[in-house]
Amino acid sequence: MSEKRGSNKYEEDKMELRRGPWTLEEDALLIHYIACHGEGRWNLLAKCSGLKRTGKSCRLRWLNYLKPDVKRGNLSPEEQFLILELHSKWGNRWSRIAQHLPGRTDNEIKNYWRTRVQKQARQLKIDANSSMFRDAVRCYWMPRLLENMGSSQSMPSLVDSNATTTAGMMEQTPHGPPHQFSNPPMHRPFESCSSYEPPGSENHSPSTSSRSMALPQLPNLSEFSSGHPDNYSGLSFNPFMTGHFVNNSYGLDAMDLDPVVSAAQLGFSVSDYTMADNNCVDNIGDALWNMDELWYARKLNEWGGI
């Protein structure tokens, strides 16, 4: 790349390059240039636009902030749900996950994961990448999100980022998070997303997989508390041993149920995802269920609850 040049000219260029936060003038310049010439050729853009920024920096600024369809504001429960689900499937494939959240950038999703999700894991003293944490998320956090989604009366109908209709679903509001999912749910098959797919192991492109919003199948936790304590579709769990999830096989066929047409058609109910009775596991779940309640998670640790 140009940085490999060792000339004086390069040193001069380097001296001139601006870094740090973008100014309004720089933003305007970038927007204007892209309006005239389109995206791409970022290094050329950086040179020709008059911006004293690297092409890389220009690209990032545009994609993460200036691009018109970039959404601002808090992530909705639906989006959080999707992030949790897709991360459980794909791991830290942020850009891939972002493709399924129209208007959200990989950077934003990554930040969300690091600041919110990993924080929860830290509070609980669990490795955020551990299967135990994933199980806890799946069994407690996600059902709670589902509950929130249900209480907001419309089920999500997230579709892939290529769909032109998604722009209308994500209506920006002048203040705060956008109104979402104002359209009626689309009846398309939900993909089962339960299996964890280690990065690199997949060979299908985002454009061919999960093109529909992947509202996943969750384990029916009522089965945990109604006489099937040690196994659910491969998710092994014994609340009477240590209070922790044990020997799970998250990532294989666990919870990989048949696709369904729509949640509503199936009588999809939040009550299907009732909380387990076990105290210790409840601690995890309670700590997870509401991300705002970090205080509680902190207390859990103080009490040595988990």
Added chain:
DNA sequence: AAAACTGGCAACCGCTCGGCG
């Protein structure tokens, strides 16, 4: 009221990949 701490997020960095000559 002020210092210390924390969380959220924008931006940067290093690396990899793919296209092209």
Added chain:
DNA sequence: ACGCCGAGCGGTTGCCAGTTT
């Protein structure tokens, strides 16, 4: 086959506003 270059990705850093002590 090789090197160059543009583009993209994931990890990390640094700043700033809000909160706590």
